[in-house]
Amino acid sequence: MDRGSDAAGGILNPRIPAIGDTRTAWLAWSIILVTIGSGAVSAADYPHLDATGFQRLQSAISLDGKNPNNRGVDDTAHTVNLFRSFGQLELIYDSSRTLRLYGKFRVMTEHASDLDGRLRNFDGCPAGFRGDGWSVRVSSDHACAEAWELYTDVSLGAAWVRIGKQQVVWGETLGRRVLDVVNPLDLNWHLFLEPFVEEFDNIRIPQWMLRVTSPLPNPWSAETDLEVIANPGDSISTQLPGLGSPYNLTPSFVAVHDEPARGHWTVGGRITENVLGASLSLIALSKPVDDAVLLSSGAVVDPKLGLPTPVASGQTVPLRFLSDGVHPRVFLAGGSANYFQQQLGGVFRLEATVAPDQPYQKAPGSGDPAPTHVKRRATWRYALAVDRPTVLFPGADATTILSFTFFETIVAGAPRGIRSNGARVDATAEQLTFALSQPLLRKLLFLELLANYDPDGAFWVQPGARAIVGDHWRFDLFANLLGGGENRPGRFGALGFADEVALRGAYGF
């Protein structure tokens, strides 16, 4: 969620079908299957094919009616934020105890603009960047189909190798991406506003990677593991809603050209360890930043979308500002510690990272209208959390989730010299998060609440209810309420237009 709130800026890209790239990706996948599959050894209960998935229909009704970022594109108040079908199929083929092939395929269709004629310029499935064929995705304005994940698992003795399009998730803190920083997020269809208990599973963008995990023998611990990941260049940036979307984050008077750092590698590793009952981890990662650093490349006169801008005494011109999104490399080091404290009944969590050279916009000089250069600053992020199930209602089950999290970002040096999405950066920024999930009716009904508070004056509250009916049906009713006076880009107050009530129904198998 914090990554989402960081994400302003935007993408105004032409769609690039890149069919050739798609074929290349499928070909690569086929080669992997054939190469590895030929060495498989079948056991008595292998091979085994399993399938699971769901078909979901969901809608979100706007409580605000108008997104100010769409000025000039959609100036009327709309009602429907989202009306989406989402089908997902997971195929798991276990060839032997040592070989698994896995694919997660999904098809989404978006019909909000069909239901609400006031959404005149809404591309419900925006995506597209140079080399996006590797995402194994095809889409139109209303539908997209993709192989969301596609990988092979191979056990080599005590080591385990995963090759393919995958998510890598580090850290344990609920909803906080302190260590969960390997994959970028796909915010283009519903930002980060899905039910919080699902975290980022459906929006964390899988990338083509090699991941190797192996025990690390040492004289001090019997459970030390080393994990190494390498992405040879399938670099993808945070994907944001397009202009005209009810969730658009980028003002229409800003045109962003954001190309992911395709071809730039990501490499990292993690050591995990259990010491005296505490789960510990250390990570290191080098990658291009997910969120674009926007550098001004000029302005054009645009009578429709331009912002009336004084250019001379008494004279204004509708200017549309042009920005290029760049993705400088960043190095991150961090770690986590999680410990169940029996007397207090809670798990205490600490996660922290430091980026010695986090890229920001360099604050423009007195004569410059907008940032044109990158400036780096050491940046620390950490989260302190406690999860403690608690009986809130006598006779009812304890909460399955009851957690408090304190999250802080600390930027070294004088903050006046840097900007983030054009806004000033504070030396420190904090957030407090409270999360609750209360089961009822033998864990068939859950009342849930996520409350994020930014002490600078912003909030995001997500109350909701989740019901399970029989063995196949699930229904969610939830709301997203965001606002507050702190409305700099990247803060919850900037998303005040996204208030909504949402309903989902799913058949799972």
Place this chain on the structure above:
Amino acid sequence: MAGATAGLCALRSAVPGWGARSAAAASSPTLDDLTGGRISVGATITRDNAGVVKELLSPGTYEKIVRYGLELTVAPTTTDERRLVPEPWLEASEHHRGMAVLDEKGQLRTRDGRPWIGGFPFLEPRTGLEAAWNIASPSWIEYADDFSYGGGEHLIRKGEVYRSLKWIFTGISTVGRTRMPPAPFYPGHEDELYRLLIRYVEPFDYRGTSILTVRPYDQTRLERAYAYVPATRRVREVPTYQRWESASGNDIFRSDHNGNNDPLSHWSWSLVERRPMILPGVSDGYEIDPLPTIAGRFPRGRWELRPDAQVLEAVPKDPQCPYAKKILYVDSVMRKPLVFDFYDRTGRVWKTGVHHHARIRKDGETIISFNHPNHTMDLLADHVTYIWVDAPSVEKNAGRKLEDLWTEEAMLRAAY
């Protein structure tokens, strides 16, 4: 009935020795003796005649018969202990006889101060705590160093199945290992008793969720638990503080599994008496009813007169516990609770659980495993958790390593 009661009273001081088992069983009164000839082997006990054997049943079992229509047919008493417990386990228990002691904290040690080395620690328990140590480890209950099986559970409300789950359940002993290397301890894990892993297969909202439990050897400490939920894509340590609720909405609290799933120090244990009881028996081979066959709630299953049942009462020390007490009915040969009743704070039997077992030959040896659907019933809510085991999937002493299944890394490897 008076004759039956007199017969029972005469037996309530028995403390038969292991070696005297067969003789004790042979000299034990028969069902005919205990019921004055009104109930014999082969008879079916229903609500019409349950009063005759009320003293031979746990209160929970009796209530299931008279209120909810459980019917049970009494099979001949099994007298050969080798048909109730695998022979290697009996041998290990005999070999280690007399080596178990409890220290001042109630912690099980060998006489030279090491963790337990395998087999039943207390062949003839003299106290409640000693009897409780015999059932402290699921691995000891399974008579194996490691085990795994697939199975599932139906949730039944007023005789109607409304939800079904499937899972794979596995466990490994880290101490007290007798069969598979490394033995008797897993190096580096001598401070643990065992590890368990459950992985849900169905329904869709549970699918892929797995939970690893690491039980400390120290019976004052709660277990550590690690959960993998597909939506979160990570293994997270989760609290185990919430003892009085179930993981899946079934009738089995975290505290309840196998009659007791808490650190032993959380309860005050008393060996109240030993007496004959009609308890679930061990059937020849699996008899799996995938769905309830009796009154829409219960499975068929072998029941028999067990000549010597340990009545093990436990009173909670946790003031938050919703139970006033629980009583485990432990067969003195199998040393495992076959029936357990949980009492609410008003003294009513709130829940009752039953474990049936099967005897099968697999890979050249006899395995005793959970068999017919075991079930736990909430008598106050008319709600049943009906647990079944997929017979062909049962594996014991497969020689699995800790890192195969029971580590966070192994959970991630198996996940998708």
